[in-house]
Amino acid sequence: xxxxxxxxxxxxxxxxxxxxxxxxxxxxxxxxxxxxxxxxxxxxxxxxxxxxxxxxxxxxxxxxxxxxxxxxxxxxxxxxxxxxxxxxxxxxxxxxxxxxxxxxxxxxxxxxxx
Amino acid sequence: xxxxxxxxxxxxxxxxxxxxxxxxxxxxxxxxxxxxxxxxxxxxxxxxxxxxxxxxxxxxxxxxxxxxxxxxxxxxxxxxxxxxxxxxxxxxxxxxxxxxxxxxxxxxxxxxxxx
Numbered sequence: 361x362x363x364x365x366x367x368x369x370x371x372x373x374x375x376x377x378x379x380x381x382x383x384x385x386x387x388x389x390x391x392x393x394x395x396x397x398x399x400x401x402x403x404x405x406x407x408x409x410x411x412x413x414x415x416x417x418x419x420x421x422x423x424x425x426x427x428x429x430x431x432x433x434x435x436x437x438x439x440x441x442x443x444x445x446x447x448x449x450x451x452x453x454x455x456x457x458x459x460x461x462x463x464x465x466x467x468x469x470x471x472x473x474x
Numbered sequence: 475x476x477x478x479x480x481x482x483x484x485x486x487x488x489x490x491x492x493x494x495x496x497x498x499x500x501x502x503x504x505x506x507x508x509x510x511x512x513x514x515x516x517x518x519x520x521x522x523x524x525x526x527x528x529x530x531x532x533x534x535x536x537x538x539x540x541x542x543x544x545x546x547x548x549x550x551x552x553x554x555x556x557x558x559x560x561x562x563x564x565x566x567x568x569x570x571x572x573x574x575x576x577x578x579x580x581x582x583x584x585x586x587x588x589x
Contacts, residue, residue, distance in 0.1 A: 392573045396580070403476065403564060404580040411574065450517065454573030459530035460505055462578060464517040 362387045364453050366465035373441045373472055381436040381468045383451030393434040394452040394462065395425055404450065410434060421445070441472045477501065478581035480565050486587045492553040495584045499546055499567030505529065506548040507568075507578065508540055512561040523548060524571035555588045562586075 363386045373379045385391055392411050396404040408419025415427045425436045434451060448469050452462040477500035487493055499506050508520040519532035523542035534540075537555075542548045552559060566580040 394573075394578075403478075403582040404566075405476070406577055406579060409577060456530075457572055457574060459522055460507065460568050460571060460573040460576055460578055461519050461522055461530045461532065462507075462573065463519070466516050 362453065362455055362463050364451050364463055364465040366449075366451055366468045368468050369466075370469045370471060373470070375443050375472050375474050376440050379438050379441040379445070379470065379472070381449050381451075381470060383434045383436065383465060384432050385434065385451075385453045386432060387453055387455040389455050391432075391434075392454040393425070393427060394454070395419065395423070395434075395436050396450045396452065398448040398450065398467075400447075407436070407449075441470075443472050443474055446470055446472045476579040476581060478565055478567050478579055480563075480581035480584050482584060483582065484585045484587075486589060487555060489555055489557060489588055491555050491588075492551065493555065493586065495550040495552070495563055495565075495586075497548045497550070497565030497567075497581060499548070499565075500579055503567035503569050503579075504546065505568045505571045506542055506546070507566040508534075508548070508550050509564040509566065509580075510561045511564060511583070515561075517564075520550070522571075529571050552586070557588050560586055560588045 394409045395407040410427045451465040479498040505524045507522045520534040522530040540550045562583045568578045
Protein backbone atom coordinates (compact mmCIF):
# COMPACT_ATOMS: atom_id res chain seq x y z
CA UNK A 361 0.00 0.00 0.00
CA UNK A 362 1.11 3.54 -0.66
CA UNK A 363 2.17 5.39 2.45
CA UNK A 364 4.11 8.28 3.89
CA UNK A 365 5.85 8.27 7.25
CA UNK A 366 7.02 11.18 9.32
CA UNK A 367 8.88 9.45 12.13
CA UNK A 368 9.01 12.43 14.49
CA UNK A 369 5.89 13.86 16.10
CA UNK A 370 7.84 16.94 17.15
CA UNK A 371 11.15 18.55 16.28
CA UNK A 372 12.68 21.16 18.55
CA UNK A 373 15.39 23.49 17.33
CA UNK A 374 16.93 26.75 18.50
CA UNK A 375 16.50 29.86 16.38
CA UNK A 376 19.37 30.26 13.96
CA UNK A 377 20.20 26.56 13.89
CA UNK A 378 19.58 24.33 10.89
CA UNK A 379 16.44 22.23 10.92
CA UNK A 380 15.44 18.94 9.35
CA UNK A 381 11.98 17.40 9.25
CA UNK A 382 12.08 13.81 8.08
CA UNK A 383 9.83 12.05 5.59
CA UNK A 384 9.97 8.61 4.01
CA UNK A 385 7.57 7.18 1.50
CA UNK A 386 6.50 3.88 0.04
CA UNK A 387 4.84 3.90 -3.36
CA UNK A 388 4.86 1.78 -6.45
CA UNK A 389 5.91 3.73 -9.48
CA UNK A 390 7.29 7.24 -9.61
CA UNK A 391 6.56 9.38 -6.58
CA UNK A 392 5.60 13.03 -6.73
CA UNK A 393 6.47 14.51 -3.35
CA UNK A 394 5.19 17.59 -1.57
CA UNK A 395 5.65 19.53 1.64
CA UNK A 396 2.91 21.63 3.18
CA UNK A 397 2.85 23.75 6.33
CA UNK A 398 -0.13 24.41 8.57
CA UNK A 399 -0.18 27.30 11.01
CA UNK A 400 -2.68 27.21 13.91
CA UNK A 401 -6.27 27.52 12.75
CA UNK A 402 -5.17 27.94 9.15
CA UNK A 403 -5.23 25.88 5.99
CA UNK A 404 -2.37 24.00 4.41
CA UNK A 405 0.17 26.14 2.60
CA UNK A 406 2.24 24.69 -0.21
CA UNK A 407 6.01 24.85 0.40
CA UNK A 408 7.65 22.84 -2.36
CA UNK A 409 7.39 19.79 -4.56
CA UNK A 410 9.55 17.23 -6.33
CA UNK A 411 8.35 15.91 -9.65
CA UNK A 412 11.52 14.99 -11.50
CA UNK A 413 15.01 16.29 -12.16
CA UNK A 414 17.33 17.86 -9.59
CA UNK A 415 17.15 16.01 -6.28
CA UNK A 416 17.44 19.25 -4.30
CA UNK A 417 14.26 21.26 -4.48
CA UNK A 418 13.99 24.84 -3.24
CA UNK A 419 10.72 26.25 -2.01
CA UNK A 420 9.06 29.07 -0.13
CA UNK A 421 10.41 30.84 2.97
CA UNK A 422 13.95 29.49 2.51
CA UNK A 423 12.95 25.83 2.80
CA UNK A 424 14.43 23.11 0.65
CA UNK A 425 14.06 19.36 0.43
CA UNK A 426 16.26 16.58 -0.83
CA UNK A 427 14.85 13.63 -2.72
CA UNK A 428 16.76 10.40 -2.13
CA UNK A 429 15.44 7.57 -4.23
CA UNK A 430 17.59 4.83 -2.70
CA UNK A 431 16.47 5.74 0.81
CA UNK A 432 12.92 6.63 -0.32
CA UNK A 433 13.17 9.86 1.63
CA UNK A 434 12.25 13.48 1.10
CA UNK A 435 13.52 15.41 4.12
CA UNK A 436 12.67 19.07 4.58
CA UNK A 437 15.52 21.37 5.54
CA UNK A 438 16.30 24.98 6.31
CA UNK A 439 19.78 26.34 7.03
CA UNK A 440 18.68 28.79 9.74
CA UNK A 441 15.42 28.38 11.63
CA UNK A 442 13.16 31.26 12.62
CA UNK A 443 10.70 31.35 15.51
CA UNK A 444 8.03 32.09 12.90
CA UNK A 445 8.74 28.69 11.28
CA UNK A 446 7.03 27.02 14.25
CA UNK A 447 4.09 25.14 12.76
CA UNK A 448 2.81 21.71 11.71
CA UNK A 449 4.53 20.28 8.65
CA UNK A 450 3.10 17.62 6.36
CA UNK A 451 4.82 15.50 3.78
CA UNK A 452 2.63 14.11 1.02
CA UNK A 453 2.98 11.87 -2.00
CA UNK A 454 1.05 11.38 -5.19
CA UNK A 455 1.87 8.41 -7.37
CA UNK A 456 -0.81 8.12 -10.00
CA UNK A 457 -0.95 9.67 -13.43
CA UNK A 458 -4.74 9.50 -13.25
CA UNK A 459 -5.42 11.46 -10.10
CA UNK A 460 -3.92 14.23 -8.04
CA UNK A 461 -4.90 12.50 -4.81
CA UNK A 462 -2.29 13.12 -2.11
CA UNK A 463 -1.43 10.71 0.68
CA UNK A 464 -0.25 12.61 3.74
CA UNK A 465 2.04 11.73 6.58
CA UNK A 466 0.86 12.23 10.14
CA UNK A 467 2.57 15.58 10.41
CA UNK A 468 5.51 16.89 12.44
CA UNK A 469 5.26 19.81 14.80
CA UNK A 470 8.25 22.09 14.50
CA UNK A 471 9.04 24.17 17.57
CA UNK A 472 11.70 26.86 17.13
CA UNK A 473 12.78 28.44 20.39
CA UNK A 474 14.40 31.87 20.67
CA UNK B 475 -4.35 33.45 0.43
CA UNK B 476 -4.47 30.34 -1.78
CA UNK B 477 -7.47 31.49 -3.78
CA UNK B 478 -9.56 28.50 -2.67
CA UNK B 479 -12.64 29.68 -0.78
CA UNK B 480 -14.58 27.56 1.67
CA UNK B 481 -17.82 28.32 3.48
CA UNK B 482 -18.83 28.20 6.22
CA UNK B 483 -15.66 28.57 8.28
CA UNK B 484 -17.30 27.19 11.40
CA UNK B 485 -20.39 25.07 11.85
CA UNK B 486 -21.99 23.54 14.94
CA UNK B 487 -24.80 21.08 14.46
CA UNK B 488 -26.55 18.26 16.26
CA UNK B 489 -26.21 14.53 15.74
CA UNK B 490 -28.46 13.19 13.02
CA UNK B 491 -28.48 16.44 11.09
CA UNK B 492 -27.26 17.19 7.58
CA UNK B 493 -24.88 19.94 6.50
CA UNK B 494 -23.44 21.20 3.23
CA UNK B 495 -19.92 22.55 2.87
CA UNK B 496 -19.16 24.73 -0.11
CA UNK B 497 -15.94 25.26 -2.02
CA UNK B 498 -14.93 27.63 -4.78
CA UNK B 499 -11.69 26.58 -6.47
CA UNK B 500 -8.97 28.93 -7.66
CA UNK B 501 -9.80 30.69 -10.87
CA UNK B 502 -9.01 28.37 -13.77
CA UNK B 503 -8.67 25.21 -11.70
CA UNK B 504 -10.69 22.28 -12.98
CA UNK B 505 -10.03 19.81 -10.19
CA UNK B 506 -11.44 19.89 -6.68
CA UNK B 507 -10.47 17.66 -3.76
CA UNK B 508 -12.02 17.14 -0.34
CA UNK B 509 -10.01 16.10 2.72
CA UNK B 510 -10.94 15.47 6.33
CA UNK B 511 -8.52 16.35 9.13
CA UNK B 512 -9.07 14.90 12.57
CA UNK B 513 -6.76 14.31 15.52
CA UNK B 514 -7.00 10.53 15.38
CA UNK B 515 -7.08 10.00 11.60
CA UNK B 516 -4.86 12.79 10.38
CA UNK B 517 -5.47 14.09 6.86
CA UNK B 518 -7.69 11.71 4.91
CA UNK B 519 -8.52 12.03 1.24
CA UNK B 520 -12.25 11.85 0.63
CA UNK B 521 -12.94 12.49 -3.04
CA UNK B 522 -11.74 14.27 -6.18
CA UNK B 523 -13.69 15.80 -9.03
CA UNK B 524 -12.31 16.95 -12.34
CA UNK B 525 -14.36 19.19 -14.58
CA UNK B 526 -17.61 17.96 -13.10
CA UNK B 527 -16.84 14.25 -13.01
CA UNK B 528 -15.67 12.09 -10.17
CA UNK B 529 -11.98 11.26 -10.65
CA UNK B 530 -10.96 9.42 -7.49
CA UNK B 531 -12.59 8.22 -4.31
CA UNK B 532 -10.98 7.70 -0.94
CA UNK B 533 -12.25 6.94 2.53
CA UNK B 534 -15.57 8.68 2.09
CA UNK B 535 -18.47 7.34 4.12
CA UNK B 536 -21.73 6.43 2.42
CA UNK B 537 -23.41 9.14 4.51
CA UNK B 538 -21.23 11.68 2.72
CA UNK B 539 -21.59 12.78 -0.88
CA UNK B 540 -20.10 15.45 -3.08
CA UNK B 541 -20.56 17.02 -6.46
CA UNK B 542 -18.92 19.55 -8.71
CA UNK B 543 -21.17 21.95 -10.57
CA UNK B 544 -20.80 23.38 -14.10
CA UNK B 545 -19.30 26.58 -12.66
CA UNK B 546 -16.71 24.27 -11.02
CA UNK B 547 -17.64 24.99 -7.43
CA UNK B 548 -18.12 21.94 -5.28
CA UNK B 549 -20.26 20.91 -2.36
CA UNK B 550 -19.69 18.23 0.24
CA UNK B 551 -22.87 16.94 1.85
CA UNK B 552 -22.65 15.24 5.22
CA UNK B 553 -25.78 13.53 6.53
CA UNK B 554 -26.89 11.57 9.60
CA UNK B 555 -24.07 13.25 11.41
CA UNK B 556 -22.32 11.53 14.29
CA UNK B 557 -20.04 12.90 16.98
CA UNK B 558 -17.08 11.30 15.21
CA UNK B 559 -17.69 13.41 12.12
CA UNK B 560 -16.43 16.46 13.99
CA UNK B 561 -13.36 17.52 12.05
CA UNK B 562 -11.78 20.13 9.84
CA UNK B 563 -12.83 19.63 6.23
CA UNK B 564 -10.51 20.97 3.58
CA UNK B 565 -11.19 21.69 -0.03
CA UNK B 566 -8.29 21.92 -2.44
CA UNK B 567 -7.97 22.63 -6.13
CA UNK B 568 -5.54 22.21 -8.97
CA UNK B 569 -5.36 23.10 -12.63
CA UNK B 570 -5.23 19.55 -13.91
CA UNK B 571 -6.50 16.24 -12.62
CA UNK B 572 -3.14 14.77 -11.73
CA UNK B 573 -0.22 15.73 -9.52
CA UNK B 574 2.31 15.48 -12.34
CA UNK B 575 3.80 18.94 -12.60
CA UNK B 576 0.75 20.19 -10.77
CA UNK B 577 0.38 21.95 -7.42
CA UNK B 578 -2.65 21.41 -5.23
CA UNK B 579 -3.75 24.44 -3.23
CA UNK B 580 -5.82 24.20 -0.07
CA UNK B 581 -8.52 26.39 1.37
CA UNK B 582 -8.68 27.49 5.01
CA UNK B 583 -11.07 24.68 5.89
CA UNK B 584 -14.52 24.34 7.43
CA UNK B 585 -14.61 23.44 11.10
CA UNK B 586 -17.51 21.09 11.80
CA UNK B 587 -18.53 20.36 15.36
CA UNK B 588 -21.25 17.79 15.95
CA UNK B 589 -22.86 17.96 19.40
